[in-house]
Amino acid sequence: MASSRQDVLTRAFVRWNWVRAVLHNGWWLVTSVYLVLDAGLSAAQIVAIGAVQGIFALCCEVPAGVLADTVSRKWSLVVSQVLMGTAMLATGLVTSFPLLLATQVLWGLAWTFASGSDIAWITDELDAPDRISFVLARTARAQLSGAATGLVVIGALAWATRRDVAIVGAGVAMLLLSLYVVARFSEERFVPATGPRWAASWTTFRRGLSLVRGSPDLLRIFLATFLINGATDAAGRLAPKQLLELGLPIRLDPIIWFTGLGFVALVLGAVALRIGARRLDGEHARHSYGVAAVVGTAGAIGLAFAPNAISAAAALILVSGIAVPLTRVISMIWVNARTTSDVRATTHSFLAQAEYLGEVVCGLLITLVAHVAGLPVALAGAAALFALTAAIMRRPAV
CATH class of the missing domain: 1.20.1250.20 (MFS general substrate transporter like domains)
Incomplete structure:
Protein backbone atom coordinates (compact mmCIF):
# COMPACT_ATOMS: atom_id res chain seq x y z
CA MET A 1 0.00 0.00 0.00
CA PHE A 190 3.77 17.49 7.23
CA VAL A 191 3.22 18.89 10.73
CA PRO A 192 2.65 22.67 10.87
CA ALA A 193 4.57 24.62 13.49
CA THR A 194 2.69 25.32 16.70
CA GLY A 195 2.55 28.51 18.71
CA PRO A 196 2.61 32.12 17.48
CA ARG A 197 3.36 32.20 13.74
CA TRP A 198 6.19 34.74 13.83
CA ALA A 199 7.90 33.02 16.77
CA ALA A 200 7.71 29.67 15.00
CA SER A 201 9.07 31.20 11.77
CA TRP A 202 12.00 32.78 13.60
CA THR A 203 12.79 29.47 15.31
CA THR A 204 12.71 27.65 11.97
CA PHE A 205 15.02 30.22 10.41
CA ARG A 206 17.53 29.91 13.26
CA ARG A 207 17.47 26.10 13.09
CA GLY A 208 18.12 26.17 9.36
CA LEU A 209 20.95 28.67 9.73
CA SER A 210 22.49 26.67 12.55
CA LEU A 211 22.32 23.49 10.46
CA VAL A 212 24.14 25.13 7.55
CA ARG A 213 26.78 26.82 9.70
CA GLY A 214 27.55 23.56 11.49
CA SER A 215 27.93 21.43 8.36
CA PRO A 216 31.21 21.63 6.36
CA ASP A 217 29.53 19.63 3.58
CA LEU A 218 26.70 22.16 3.24
CA LEU A 219 29.10 25.10 3.36
CA ARG A 220 31.19 23.49 0.62
CA ILE A 221 28.23 23.04 -1.73
CA PHE A 222 26.95 26.54 -0.99
CA LEU A 223 30.35 28.02 -1.93
CA ALA A 224 30.50 25.87 -5.06
CA THR A 225 26.97 26.98 -5.99
CA PHE A 226 27.89 30.63 -5.50
CA LEU A 227 30.89 30.33 -7.82
CA ILE A 228 29.39 28.13 -10.49
CA ASN A 229 26.18 30.13 -10.76
CA GLY A 230 28.22 33.28 -11.27
CA ALA A 231 30.17 31.51 -14.02
CA THR A 232 27.13 30.07 -15.80
CA ASP A 233 25.12 33.29 -15.56
CA ALA A 234 27.96 35.35 -17.02
CA ALA A 235 28.66 32.82 -19.77
CA GLY A 236 24.95 32.66 -20.62
CA ARG A 237 24.63 36.44 -20.86
CA LEU A 238 27.79 36.92 -22.93
CA ALA A 239 27.49 33.88 -25.22
CA PRO A 240 24.97 35.37 -27.72
CA LYS A 241 27.18 38.41 -28.31
CA GLN A 242 30.27 36.21 -28.69
CA LEU A 243 28.51 33.99 -31.21
CA LEU A 244 27.31 36.96 -33.25
CA GLU A 245 30.75 38.56 -33.21
CA LEU A 246 32.29 35.29 -34.40
CA GLY A 247 30.03 35.31 -37.45
CA LEU A 248 26.83 33.44 -36.54
CA PRO A 249 24.86 33.46 -39.83
CA ILE A 250 22.12 36.09 -39.60
CA ARG A 251 20.28 35.14 -42.78
CA LEU A 252 18.19 33.05 -40.41
CA ASP A 253 16.58 34.91 -37.51
CA PRO A 254 19.02 34.71 -34.53
CA ILE A 255 16.15 33.64 -32.25
CA ILE A 256 15.91 30.45 -34.29
CA TRP A 257 19.61 29.76 -33.83
CA PHE A 258 19.45 30.28 -30.08
CA THR A 259 16.27 28.22 -29.79
CA GLY A 260 18.00 25.39 -31.63
CA LEU A 261 21.08 25.61 -29.43
CA GLY A 262 18.90 25.68 -26.32
CA PHE A 263 16.96 22.63 -27.51
CA VAL A 264 20.14 20.63 -28.20
CA ALA A 265 21.58 21.60 -24.78
CA LEU A 266 18.41 20.54 -22.98
CA VAL A 267 18.32 17.16 -24.73
CA LEU A 268 22.03 16.64 -23.99
CA GLY A 269 21.38 17.53 -20.34
CA ALA A 270 18.61 14.94 -20.09
CA VAL A 271 20.92 12.31 -21.62
CA ALA A 272 23.77 13.24 -19.27
CA LEU A 273 21.49 12.92 -16.24
CA ARG A 274 20.25 9.58 -17.51
CA ILE A 275 23.75 8.22 -18.00
CA GLY A 276 25.05 9.56 -14.70
CA ALA A 277 21.96 8.74 -12.64
CA ARG A 278 23.84 6.36 -10.32
CA ARG A 279 26.64 8.84 -9.62
CA LEU A 280 24.66 11.87 -8.48
CA ASP A 281 24.51 11.13 -4.76
CA GLY A 282 26.39 9.39 -1.97
CA GLU A 283 30.14 8.96 -2.29
CA HIS A 284 30.11 9.69 -6.02
CA ALA A 285 28.47 13.14 -5.79
CA ARG A 286 31.58 15.18 -5.00
CA HIS A 287 33.58 13.56 -7.82
CA SER A 288 30.72 13.95 -10.33
CA TYR A 289 30.29 17.62 -9.39
CA GLY A 290 34.02 18.19 -9.89
CA VAL A 291 33.93 16.49 -13.30
CA ALA A 292 30.98 18.65 -14.35
CA ALA A 293 32.89 21.76 -13.25
CA VAL A 294 35.90 20.64 -15.35
CA VAL A 295 33.59 20.24 -18.35
CA GLY A 296 32.31 23.77 -17.65
CA THR A 297 35.91 25.02 -17.55
CA ALA A 298 36.66 23.47 -20.95
CA GLY A 299 33.42 24.83 -22.39
CA ALA A 300 34.02 28.38 -21.13
CA ILE A 301 37.60 28.37 -22.44
CA GLY A 302 36.37 27.09 -25.78
CA LEU A 303 33.71 29.79 -25.88
CA ALA A 304 36.29 32.46 -25.03
CA PHE A 305 38.89 31.54 -27.64
CA ALA A 306 36.86 29.80 -30.34
CA PRO A 307 38.00 30.63 -33.89
CA ASN A 308 34.48 30.58 -35.32
CA ALA A 309 30.80 30.51 -34.38
CA ILE A 310 30.42 26.75 -34.88
CA SER A 311 33.12 25.80 -32.37
CA ALA A 312 31.83 28.47 -29.97
CA ALA A 313 28.33 26.99 -30.21
CA ALA A 314 29.73 23.52 -29.44
CA ALA A 315 31.54 24.94 -26.39
CA LEU A 316 28.36 26.66 -25.21
CA ILE A 317 26.48 23.36 -25.43
CA LEU A 318 29.12 21.76 -23.17
CA VAL A 319 28.44 24.41 -20.52
CA SER A 320 24.66 24.57 -20.74
CA GLY A 321 24.06 20.91 -21.61
CA ILE A 322 26.40 19.14 -19.19
CA ALA A 323 27.94 21.44 -16.56
CA VAL A 324 24.78 23.34 -15.63
CA PRO A 325 22.22 20.50 -15.24
CA LEU A 326 24.63 18.13 -13.51
CA THR A 327 25.84 20.64 -10.91
CA ARG A 328 22.31 21.85 -10.18
CA VAL A 329 20.91 18.37 -9.65
CA ILE A 330 23.86 17.22 -7.54
CA SER A 331 23.67 20.32 -5.32
CA MET A 332 19.94 19.80 -4.85
CA ILE A 333 20.41 16.13 -3.88
CA TRP A 334 23.46 16.97 -1.73
CA VAL A 335 21.55 19.56 0.32
CA ASN A 336 18.43 17.42 0.55
CA ALA A 337 20.39 14.50 2.04
CA ARG A 338 21.98 16.68 4.72
CA THR A 339 18.99 18.58 6.06
CA THR A 340 16.13 17.62 8.36
CA SER A 341 12.41 17.60 7.75
CA ASP A 342 11.59 20.58 9.97
CA VAL A 343 13.88 22.98 8.03
CA ARG A 344 14.05 21.29 4.63
CA ALA A 345 12.42 24.07 2.58
CA THR A 346 14.36 26.72 4.51
CA THR A 347 17.69 25.02 3.78
CA HIS A 348 16.88 24.74 0.08
CA SER A 349 16.02 28.44 0.15
CA PHE A 350 19.49 29.16 1.52
CA LEU A 351 20.86 27.24 -1.47
CA ALA A 352 18.76 29.37 -3.81
CA GLN A 353 20.15 32.48 -2.13
CA ALA A 354 23.68 31.23 -2.88
CA GLU A 355 22.60 30.93 -6.52
CA TYR A 356 21.23 34.48 -6.62
CA LEU A 357 24.29 35.93 -4.86
CA GLY A 358 26.57 34.16 -7.32
CA GLU A 359 24.64 35.59 -10.25
CA VAL A 360 24.70 39.10 -8.80
CA VAL A 361 28.26 39.28 -7.44
CA CYS A 362 30.30 37.07 -9.79
CA GLY A 363 28.07 37.69 -12.80
CA LEU A 364 28.27 41.46 -12.52
CA LEU A 365 32.04 41.37 -11.95
CA ILE A 366 32.56 39.33 -15.11
CA THR A 367 30.21 41.60 -17.03
CA LEU A 368 32.32 44.55 -15.87
CA VAL A 369 35.45 42.77 -17.09
CA ALA A 370 33.75 42.34 -20.47
CA HIS A 371 33.26 46.10 -20.72
CA VAL A 372 36.87 46.85 -19.71
CA ALA A 373 38.90 44.03 -21.29
CA GLY A 374 36.59 42.47 -23.87
CA LEU A 375 34.56 39.29 -24.27
CA PRO A 376 37.36 36.68 -24.45
CA VAL A 377 38.92 37.86 -21.19
CA ALA A 378 35.51 37.95 -19.45
CA LEU A 379 34.66 34.42 -20.62
CA ALA A 380 38.11 33.30 -19.47
CA GLY A 381 37.13 34.72 -16.07
CA ALA A 382 34.03 32.49 -16.12
CA ALA A 383 36.29 29.54 -16.92
CA ALA A 384 38.43 30.44 -13.89
CA LEU A 385 35.33 30.29 -11.65
CA PHE A 386 34.51 26.83 -13.02
CA ALA A 387 38.10 25.71 -12.39
CA LEU A 388 38.06 27.08 -8.84
CA THR A 389 34.82 25.18 -8.17
CA ALA A 390 36.39 21.97 -9.48
CA ALA A 391 39.37 22.48 -7.14
CA ILE A 392 37.08 23.03 -4.14
CA MET A 393 35.14 19.84 -4.87
CA ARG A 394 38.35 17.81 -5.27
CA ARG A 395 39.44 18.62 -1.72
CA PRO A 396 38.88 15.67 0.64
CA ALA A 397 35.81 15.87 2.84
CA VAL A 398 36.44 17.28 6.31
Whole structure:
Protein backbone atom coordinates (compact mmCIF):
# COMPACT_ATOMS: atom_id res chain seq x y z
CA MET A 1 0.00 0.00 0.00
CA ALA A 2 2.84 2.37 0.89
CA SER A 3 4.63 1.52 -2.35
CA SER A 4 1.46 2.28 -4.32
CA ARG A 5 1.13 5.70 -2.68
CA GLN A 6 4.79 6.43 -3.38
CA ASP A 7 4.31 5.59 -7.06
CA VAL A 8 1.25 7.86 -7.28
CA LEU A 9 3.08 10.74 -5.62
CA THR A 10 6.15 10.28 -7.82
CA ARG A 11 4.12 10.30 -11.03
CA ALA A 12 2.15 13.37 -9.93
CA PHE A 13 5.32 15.24 -8.99
CA VAL A 14 7.23 14.38 -12.18
CA ARG A 15 4.26 15.25 -14.43
CA TRP A 16 3.71 18.56 -12.66
CA ASN A 17 7.37 19.49 -13.09
CA TRP A 18 7.26 18.53 -16.78
CA VAL A 19 4.20 20.67 -17.51
CA ARG A 20 5.53 23.59 -15.48
CA ALA A 21 8.82 23.43 -17.42
CA VAL A 22 6.92 23.40 -20.73
CA LEU A 23 4.95 26.50 -19.79
CA HIS A 24 7.59 28.62 -18.10
CA ASN A 25 10.43 27.94 -20.58
CA GLY A 26 8.23 28.40 -23.63
CA TRP A 27 6.74 31.52 -22.08
CA TRP A 28 10.15 33.02 -21.37
CA LEU A 29 11.38 32.36 -24.91
CA VAL A 30 8.46 34.32 -26.35
CA THR A 31 8.59 36.97 -23.61
CA SER A 32 12.29 37.68 -24.21
CA VAL A 33 11.45 38.58 -27.79
CA TYR A 34 8.23 40.40 -26.79
CA LEU A 35 10.13 42.72 -24.44
CA VAL A 36 12.36 43.87 -27.30
CA LEU A 37 10.13 43.87 -30.38
CA ASP A 38 6.65 44.56 -28.96
CA ALA A 39 7.39 46.56 -25.81
CA GLY A 40 10.45 48.25 -27.31
CA LEU A 41 12.50 48.11 -24.11
CA SER A 42 16.09 49.30 -24.21
CA ALA A 43 19.05 47.17 -23.14
CA ALA A 44 19.30 49.21 -19.92
CA GLN A 45 15.62 48.59 -19.11
CA ILE A 46 15.97 44.84 -19.73
CA VAL A 47 19.03 44.68 -17.47
CA ALA A 48 17.18 46.74 -14.84
CA ILE A 49 14.29 44.27 -14.86
CA GLY A 50 16.69 41.40 -14.24
CA ALA A 51 18.46 43.26 -11.43
CA VAL A 52 15.29 44.32 -9.61
CA GLN A 53 13.79 40.86 -10.02
CA GLY A 54 16.94 39.30 -8.55
CA ILE A 55 16.96 41.66 -5.57
CA PHE A 56 13.32 40.89 -4.72
CA ALA A 57 13.91 37.15 -5.09
CA LEU A 58 17.02 37.33 -2.92
CA CYS A 59 15.11 39.13 -0.15
CA CYS A 60 12.02 36.92 -0.28
CA GLU A 61 13.61 33.50 -0.83
CA VAL A 62 14.30 32.55 2.80
CA PRO A 63 11.05 34.03 4.24
CA ALA A 64 9.12 32.00 1.66
CA GLY A 65 11.05 28.85 2.61
CA VAL A 66 10.42 29.45 6.30
CA LEU A 67 6.71 29.93 5.56
CA ALA A 68 6.62 26.59 3.77
CA ASP A 69 8.28 24.87 6.75
CA THR A 70 5.92 26.41 9.30
CA VAL A 71 2.56 26.53 7.48
CA SER A 72 2.36 24.19 4.45
CA ARG A 73 4.54 23.02 1.57
CA LYS A 74 1.55 22.11 -0.60
CA TRP A 75 -0.16 25.47 -0.23
CA SER A 76 3.12 27.28 -0.82
CA LEU A 77 3.19 25.53 -4.20
CA VAL A 78 -0.40 26.57 -4.88
CA VAL A 79 0.44 30.20 -4.07
CA SER A 80 3.46 29.94 -6.36
CA GLN A 81 1.34 28.67 -9.24
CA VAL A 82 -1.31 31.37 -8.83
CA LEU A 83 1.24 34.21 -8.63
CA MET A 84 3.25 32.79 -11.51
CA GLY A 85 0.26 32.32 -13.79
CA THR A 86 -0.99 35.83 -12.97
CA ALA A 87 2.42 37.37 -13.74
CA MET A 88 2.77 35.44 -16.99
CA LEU A 89 -0.73 36.31 -18.17
CA ALA A 90 -0.35 39.99 -17.27
CA THR A 91 2.93 40.26 -19.20
CA GLY A 92 1.10 39.75 -22.49
CA LEU A 93 -1.43 42.48 -21.67
CA VAL A 94 0.98 45.38 -21.08
CA THR A 95 3.88 47.04 -22.88
CA SER A 96 4.94 49.93 -20.61
CA PHE A 97 8.22 49.53 -18.73
CA PRO A 98 6.80 50.13 -15.19
CA LEU A 99 4.04 47.55 -15.67
CA LEU A 100 6.40 45.01 -17.24
CA LEU A 101 8.78 45.55 -14.33
CA ALA A 102 5.91 44.76 -11.94
CA THR A 103 4.93 41.57 -13.81
CA GLN A 104 8.52 40.30 -13.88
CA VAL A 105 9.07 41.02 -10.19
CA LEU A 106 5.85 39.12 -9.41
CA TRP A 107 7.08 36.25 -11.58
CA GLY A 108 10.37 36.14 -9.67
CA LEU A 109 8.52 36.32 -6.35
CA ALA A 110 6.35 33.37 -7.41
CA TRP A 111 9.43 31.17 -7.78
CA THR A 112 10.49 31.81 -4.19
CA PHE A 113 7.32 30.10 -2.93
CA ALA A 114 8.15 26.96 -4.94
CA SER A 115 11.93 26.95 -4.48
CA GLY A 116 12.64 24.29 -1.87
CA SER A 117 8.97 23.74 -1.07
CA ASP A 118 8.61 21.28 -3.95
CA ILE A 119 11.63 19.21 -2.91
CA ALA A 120 10.64 19.34 0.76
CA TRP A 121 7.10 18.22 -0.09
CA ILE A 122 8.07 15.19 -2.19
CA THR A 123 10.89 14.16 0.19
CA ASP A 124 8.69 14.07 3.29
CA GLU A 125 5.54 12.73 1.65
CA LEU A 126 7.49 9.99 -0.13
CA ASP A 127 9.26 9.06 3.14
CA ALA A 128 11.74 6.85 1.27
CA PRO A 129 15.35 8.03 1.81
CA ASP A 130 16.70 5.28 -0.45
CA ARG A 131 14.47 6.38 -3.32
CA ILE A 132 14.39 10.18 -3.19
CA SER A 133 17.66 10.76 -5.08
CA PHE A 134 16.35 8.68 -7.98
CA VAL A 135 13.07 10.61 -7.96
CA LEU A 136 14.85 13.99 -7.96
CA ALA A 137 17.13 12.93 -10.84
CA ARG A 138 14.10 11.68 -12.78
CA THR A 139 12.36 14.97 -12.09
CA ALA A 140 15.36 16.93 -13.38
CA ARG A 141 15.26 14.95 -16.63
CA ALA A 142 11.55 15.67 -16.94
CA GLN A 143 12.21 19.39 -16.45
CA LEU A 144 14.80 19.38 -19.23
CA SER A 145 12.59 17.50 -21.69
CA GLY A 146 9.66 19.74 -20.73
CA ALA A 147 11.76 22.84 -21.32
CA ALA A 148 12.75 21.58 -24.77
CA THR A 149 9.10 20.82 -25.56
CA GLY A 150 8.04 24.28 -24.38
CA LEU A 151 10.55 26.03 -26.64
CA VAL A 152 9.06 24.25 -29.65
CA VAL A 153 5.34 24.24 -28.77
CA ILE A 154 4.88 27.73 -27.36
CA GLY A 155 7.38 29.19 -29.81
CA ALA A 156 5.32 27.66 -32.65
CA LEU A 157 2.11 29.02 -31.11
CA ALA A 158 3.61 32.52 -31.05
CA TRP A 159 4.70 32.15 -34.68
CA ALA A 160 1.25 30.87 -35.77
CA THR A 161 -0.73 33.51 -33.84
CA ARG A 162 0.87 36.46 -32.02
CA ARG A 163 3.44 36.74 -29.28
CA ASP A 164 1.01 38.30 -26.80
CA VAL A 165 -1.54 35.52 -27.46
CA ALA A 166 1.06 32.83 -26.71
CA ILE A 167 2.16 34.66 -23.54
CA VAL A 168 -1.39 35.02 -22.21
CA GLY A 169 -2.20 31.42 -23.13
CA ALA A 170 0.81 30.11 -21.22
CA GLY A 171 -0.22 32.21 -18.21
CA VAL A 172 -3.76 30.84 -18.23
CA ALA A 173 -2.40 27.29 -18.43
CA MET A 174 -0.06 27.96 -15.48
CA LEU A 175 -3.01 29.24 -13.43
CA LEU A 176 -4.96 26.07 -14.23
CA LEU A 177 -1.95 23.98 -13.16
CA SER A 178 -2.57 25.19 -9.60
CA LEU A 179 -5.75 23.08 -9.62
CA TYR A 180 -3.62 20.03 -10.35
CA VAL A 181 -1.54 20.73 -7.24
CA VAL A 182 -4.68 21.12 -5.13
CA ALA A 183 -6.16 17.86 -6.44
CA ARG A 184 -3.10 15.58 -6.65
CA PHE A 185 -0.66 16.73 -3.97
CA SER A 186 -1.69 15.26 -0.64
CA GLU A 187 0.02 16.43 2.54
CA GLU A 188 -0.24 13.71 5.17
CA ARG A 189 3.20 13.76 6.80
CA PHE A 190 3.77 17.49 7.23
CA VAL A 191 3.22 18.89 10.73
CA PRO A 192 2.65 22.67 10.87
CA ALA A 193 4.57 24.62 13.49
CA THR A 194 2.69 25.32 16.70
CA GLY A 195 2.55 28.51 18.71
CA PRO A 196 2.61 32.12 17.48
CA ARG A 197 3.36 32.20 13.74
CA TRP A 198 6.19 34.74 13.83
CA ALA A 199 7.90 33.02 16.77
CA ALA A 200 7.71 29.67 15.00
CA SER A 201 9.07 31.20 11.77
CA TRP A 202 12.00 32.78 13.60
CA THR A 203 12.79 29.47 15.31
CA THR A 204 12.71 27.65 11.97
CA PHE A 205 15.02 30.22 10.41
CA ARG A 206 17.53 29.91 13.26
CA ARG A 207 17.47 26.10 13.09
CA GLY A 208 18.12 26.17 9.36
CA LEU A 209 20.95 28.67 9.73
CA SER A 210 22.49 26.67 12.55
CA LEU A 211 22.32 23.49 10.46
CA VAL A 212 24.14 25.13 7.55
CA ARG A 213 26.78 26.82 9.70
CA GLY A 214 27.55 23.56 11.49
CA SER A 215 27.93 21.43 8.36
CA PRO A 216 31.21 21.63 6.36
CA ASP A 217 29.53 19.63 3.58
CA LEU A 218 26.70 22.16 3.24
CA LEU A 219 29.10 25.10 3.36
CA ARG A 220 31.19 23.49 0.62
CA ILE A 221 28.23 23.04 -1.73
CA PHE A 222 26.95 26.54 -0.99
CA LEU A 223 30.35 28.02 -1.93
CA ALA A 224 30.50 25.87 -5.06
CA THR A 225 26.97 26.98 -5.99
CA PHE A 226 27.89 30.63 -5.50
CA LEU A 227 30.89 30.33 -7.82
CA ILE A 228 29.39 28.13 -10.49
CA ASN A 229 26.18 30.13 -10.76
CA GLY A 230 28.22 33.28 -11.27
CA ALA A 231 30.17 31.51 -14.02
CA THR A 232 27.13 30.07 -15.80
CA ASP A 233 25.12 33.29 -15.56
CA ALA A 234 27.96 35.35 -17.02
CA ALA A 235 28.66 32.82 -19.77
CA GLY A 236 24.95 32.66 -20.62
CA ARG A 237 24.63 36.44 -20.86
CA LEU A 238 27.79 36.92 -22.93
CA ALA A 239 27.49 33.88 -25.22
CA PRO A 240 24.97 35.37 -27.72
CA LYS A 241 27.18 38.41 -28.31
CA GLN A 242 30.27 36.21 -28.69
CA LEU A 243 28.51 33.99 -31.21
CA LEU A 244 27.31 36.96 -33.25
CA GLU A 245 30.75 38.56 -33.21
CA LEU A 246 32.29 35.29 -34.40
CA GLY A 247 30.03 35.31 -37.45
CA LEU A 248 26.83 33.44 -36.54
CA PRO A 249 24.86 33.46 -39.83
CA ILE A 250 22.12 36.09 -39.60
CA ARG A 251 20.28 35.14 -42.78
CA LEU A 252 18.19 33.05 -40.41
CA ASP A 253 16.58 34.91 -37.51
CA PRO A 254 19.02 34.71 -34.53
CA ILE A 255 16.15 33.64 -32.25
CA ILE A 256 15.91 30.45 -34.29
CA TRP A 257 19.61 29.76 -33.83
CA PHE A 258 19.45 30.28 -30.08
CA THR A 259 16.27 28.22 -29.79
CA GLY A 260 18.00 25.39 -31.63
CA LEU A 261 21.08 25.61 -29.43
CA GLY A 262 18.90 25.68 -26.32
CA PHE A 263 16.96 22.63 -27.51
CA VAL A 264 20.14 20.63 -28.20
CA ALA A 265 21.58 21.60 -24.78
CA LEU A 266 18.41 20.54 -22.98
CA VAL A 267 18.32 17.16 -24.73
CA LEU A 268 22.03 16.64 -23.99
CA GLY A 269 21.38 17.53 -20.34
CA ALA A 270 18.61 14.94 -20.09
CA VAL A 271 20.92 12.31 -21.62
CA ALA A 272 23.77 13.24 -19.27
CA LEU A 273 21.49 12.92 -16.24
CA ARG A 274 20.25 9.58 -17.51
CA ILE A 275 23.75 8.22 -18.00
CA GLY A 276 25.05 9.56 -14.70
CA ALA A 277 21.96 8.74 -12.64
CA ARG A 278 23.84 6.36 -10.32
CA ARG A 279 26.64 8.84 -9.62
CA LEU A 280 24.66 11.87 -8.48
CA ASP A 281 24.51 11.13 -4.76
CA GLY A 282 26.39 9.39 -1.97
CA GLU A 283 30.14 8.96 -2.29
CA HIS A 284 30.11 9.69 -6.02
CA ALA A 285 28.47 13.14 -5.79
CA ARG A 286 31.58 15.18 -5.00
CA HIS A 287 33.58 13.56 -7.82
CA SER A 288 30.72 13.95 -10.33
CA TYR A 289 30.29 17.62 -9.39
CA GLY A 290 34.02 18.19 -9.89
CA VAL A 291 33.93 16.49 -13.30
CA ALA A 292 30.98 18.65 -14.35
CA ALA A 293 32.89 21.76 -13.25
CA VAL A 294 35.90 20.64 -15.35
CA VAL A 295 33.59 20.24 -18.35
CA GLY A 296 32.31 23.77 -17.65
CA THR A 297 35.91 25.02 -17.55
CA ALA A 298 36.66 23.47 -20.95
CA GLY A 299 33.42 24.83 -22.39
CA ALA A 300 34.02 28.38 -21.13
CA ILE A 301 37.60 28.37 -22.44
CA GLY A 302 36.37 27.09 -25.78
CA LEU A 303 33.71 29.79 -25.88
CA ALA A 304 36.29 32.46 -25.03
CA PHE A 305 38.89 31.54 -27.64
CA ALA A 306 36.86 29.80 -30.34
CA PRO A 307 38.00 30.63 -33.89
CA ASN A 308 34.48 30.58 -35.32
CA ALA A 309 30.80 30.51 -34.38
CA ILE A 310 30.42 26.75 -34.88
CA SER A 311 33.12 25.80 -32.37
CA ALA A 312 31.83 28.47 -29.97
CA ALA A 313 28.33 26.99 -30.21
CA ALA A 314 29.73 23.52 -29.44
CA ALA A 315 31.54 24.94 -26.39
CA LEU A 316 28.36 26.66 -25.21
CA ILE A 317 26.48 23.36 -25.43
CA LEU A 318 29.12 21.76 -23.17
CA VAL A 319 28.44 24.41 -20.52
CA SER A 320 24.66 24.57 -20.74
CA GLY A 321 24.06 20.91 -21.61
CA ILE A 322 26.40 19.14 -19.19
CA ALA A 323 27.94 21.44 -16.56
CA VAL A 324 24.78 23.34 -15.63
CA PRO A 325 22.22 20.50 -15.24
CA LEU A 326 24.63 18.13 -13.51
CA THR A 327 25.84 20.64 -10.91
CA ARG A 328 22.31 21.85 -10.18
CA VAL A 329 20.91 18.37 -9.65
CA ILE A 330 23.86 17.22 -7.54
CA SER A 331 23.67 20.32 -5.32
CA MET A 332 19.94 19.80 -4.85
CA ILE A 333 20.41 16.13 -3.88
CA TRP A 334 23.46 16.97 -1.73
CA VAL A 335 21.55 19.56 0.32
CA ASN A 336 18.43 17.42 0.55
CA ALA A 337 20.39 14.50 2.04
CA ARG A 338 21.98 16.68 4.72
CA THR A 339 18.99 18.58 6.06
CA THR A 340 16.13 17.62 8.36
CA SER A 341 12.41 17.60 7.75
CA ASP A 342 11.59 20.58 9.97
CA VAL A 343 13.88 22.98 8.03
CA ARG A 344 14.05 21.29 4.63
CA ALA A 345 12.42 24.07 2.58
CA THR A 346 14.36 26.72 4.51
CA THR A 347 17.69 25.02 3.78
CA HIS A 348 16.88 24.74 0.08
CA SER A 349 16.02 28.44 0.15
CA PHE A 350 19.49 29.16 1.52
CA LEU A 351 20.86 27.24 -1.47
CA ALA A 352 18.76 29.37 -3.81
CA GLN A 353 20.15 32.48 -2.13
CA ALA A 354 23.68 31.23 -2.88
CA GLU A 355 22.60 30.93 -6.52
CA TYR A 356 21.23 34.48 -6.62
CA LEU A 357 24.29 35.93 -4.86
CA GLY A 358 26.57 34.16 -7.32
CA GLU A 359 24.64 35.59 -10.25
CA VAL A 360 24.70 39.10 -8.80
CA VAL A 361 28.26 39.28 -7.44
CA CYS A 362 30.30 37.07 -9.79
CA GLY A 363 28.07 37.69 -12.80
CA LEU A 364 28.27 41.46 -12.52
CA LEU A 365 32.04 41.37 -11.95
CA ILE A 366 32.56 39.33 -15.11
CA THR A 367 30.21 41.60 -17.03
CA LEU A 368 32.32 44.55 -15.87
CA VAL A 369 35.45 42.77 -17.09
CA ALA A 370 33.75 42.34 -20.47
CA HIS A 371 33.26 46.10 -20.72
CA VAL A 372 36.87 46.85 -19.71
CA ALA A 373 38.90 44.03 -21.29
CA GLY A 374 36.59 42.47 -23.87
CA LEU A 375 34.56 39.29 -24.27
CA PRO A 376 37.36 36.68 -24.45
CA VAL A 377 38.92 37.86 -21.19
CA ALA A 378 35.51 37.95 -19.45
CA LEU A 379 34.66 34.42 -20.62
CA ALA A 380 38.11 33.30 -19.47
CA GLY A 381 37.13 34.72 -16.07
CA ALA A 382 34.03 32.49 -16.12
CA ALA A 383 36.29 29.54 -16.92
CA ALA A 384 38.43 30.44 -13.89
CA LEU A 385 35.33 30.29 -11.65
CA PHE A 386 34.51 26.83 -13.02
CA ALA A 387 38.10 25.71 -12.39
CA LEU A 388 38.06 27.08 -8.84
CA THR A 389 34.82 25.18 -8.17
CA ALA A 390 36.39 21.97 -9.48
CA ALA A 391 39.37 22.48 -7.14
CA ILE A 392 37.08 23.03 -4.14
CA MET A 393 35.14 19.84 -4.87
CA ARG A 394 38.35 17.81 -5.27
CA ARG A 395 39.44 18.62 -1.72
CA PRO A 396 38.88 15.67 0.64
CA ALA A 397 35.81 15.87 2.84
CA VAL A 398 36.44 17.28 6.31
